[in-house]
Amino acid sequence: MTFLELCxxxxxxxxxxxxxPANVAGQSGEYARIVxxxxxxxxxxxxxxxxxxxxWAQGSVDLDSQFREFALPQDLSVIDEQTLRIGKTNVSLxxxxxxxxxxxxxxxxxxxxxxxxxxxxxxxxxxEPPVGSRLTFEYWRTPQVLNDNSDTxxxxxxxxDVIVYAAMIQYGLYENAxxxxxxxxxxxxxxxxxxxxxxxxxxxxxxPLA
Numbered sequence: 001m002t003f004l005e006l007c008x009x010x011x012x013x014x015x016x017x018x019x020x021p022a023n024v025a026g027q028s029g030e031y032a033r034i035v036x037x038x039x040x041x042x043x044x045x046x047x048x049x050x051x052x053x054x055x056w057a058q059g060s061v062d063l064d065s066q067f068r069e070f071a072l073p074q075d076l077s078v079i080d081e082q083t084l085r086i087g088k089t090n091v092s093l094x095x096x097x098x099x100x101x102x103x104x105x106x107x108x109x110x111x112x113x114x115x116x117x118x119x120x121x122x123x124x125x126x127x128e129p130p131v132g133s134r135l136t137f138e139y140w141r142t143p144q145v146l147n148d149n150s151d152t153x154x155x156x157x158x159x160x161d162v163i164v165y166a167a168m169i170q171y172g173l174y175e176n177a178x179x180x181x182x183x184x185x186x187x188x189x190x191x192x193x194x195x196x197x198x199x200x201x202x203x204x205x206x207x208p209l210a
Contacts, residue, residue: 001160004149006038007031009164014171014180024149033174034167039146041166042153045192046143050078053199054154055140063129068106069122075141076121083138084115086129091115099124159195162188 001009007021011034021031046052059073063086072079084091089111094103099116103126107114112125123135144154153160168184171177 001152001157002149003038003146003151006042006146006153006160006163007034009161010034010038010167010171013164013168024147033171037167037170038163041170042146042163043143045162045166049200051140051200052155054156055143057139057141059137059139061123061135063125063133063135065128065131065133068126068128069118069124070135072117072121072123073139073141076139077142078140079117080138080140083136085136086112086133089113091125091135093117099126155195155199159191159199162191162195165191 003024004021007024011018011020011031014034016030016034018031021027021035024035027035046055055077057073057075059076061070061072063070079093081093084093091112092114094114094116096116096118099114100118103114103116103124106127109127110130112127112129114126115123117123129135144151146153153163155162165184165188169181169188172180172182172184
């Protein structure tokens with residue numbers, strides 16, 4: 001389901017008036033709350049764990065032989081250190097404090113094998129890289145934010161209802177409707193457990209949403 005379809009599904013689940021929303025933008029009142037609950041709960045679900053399968057991606061950075069520091073993808077949350085390479089050469093990540101103290105100056109090696117990610121998110125190499133080289137790696141992305149009508153959650157479509165059920169809980173709490181909260185939690189638990197089993201194996205499910 002798209003962002004808009006998720007909002008419409010929530011409206012049906014809670015029995016809100018009308019047939020909308022017809023758009024996620026420019027809403028007010030109950031429809032505005034519906035849109036925000038869907039947006040917020042999808043972010044919260046993603047934040048429960050960093051390494052969802054659907055958040056995995058491959059990245060690369062073209063390196064300039066005149067520099068040692070480079071920007072990483074803006075959506076990078078966690079990098080898989082074992083996959084960091086320049087060409088076929090493995091690169092080991094050091095803690096920033098150690099790298100800062102021991103490799104403040106370039107080591108001058110032709111093929112850098114050590115690196116660190118600074119607090120500002122830049123990756124620093126121990127020396128300038130070879131001409132025309134590329135840094136490659138695998139990583140997990142930061143949580144996706146739903147903004148436009150056609151935005152679609154990254155998780156498999158079979159689990160999209162988990163967002164609606166999470167939003168139902170927030171509606172029930174807002175309206176002081178314990179039966180809606182109970183129904184939302186019951187529905188959420190089953191679908192979320194299935195998503196964890198497939199998308200995040202061998203992880204214990206956290207407690208129910210507030």
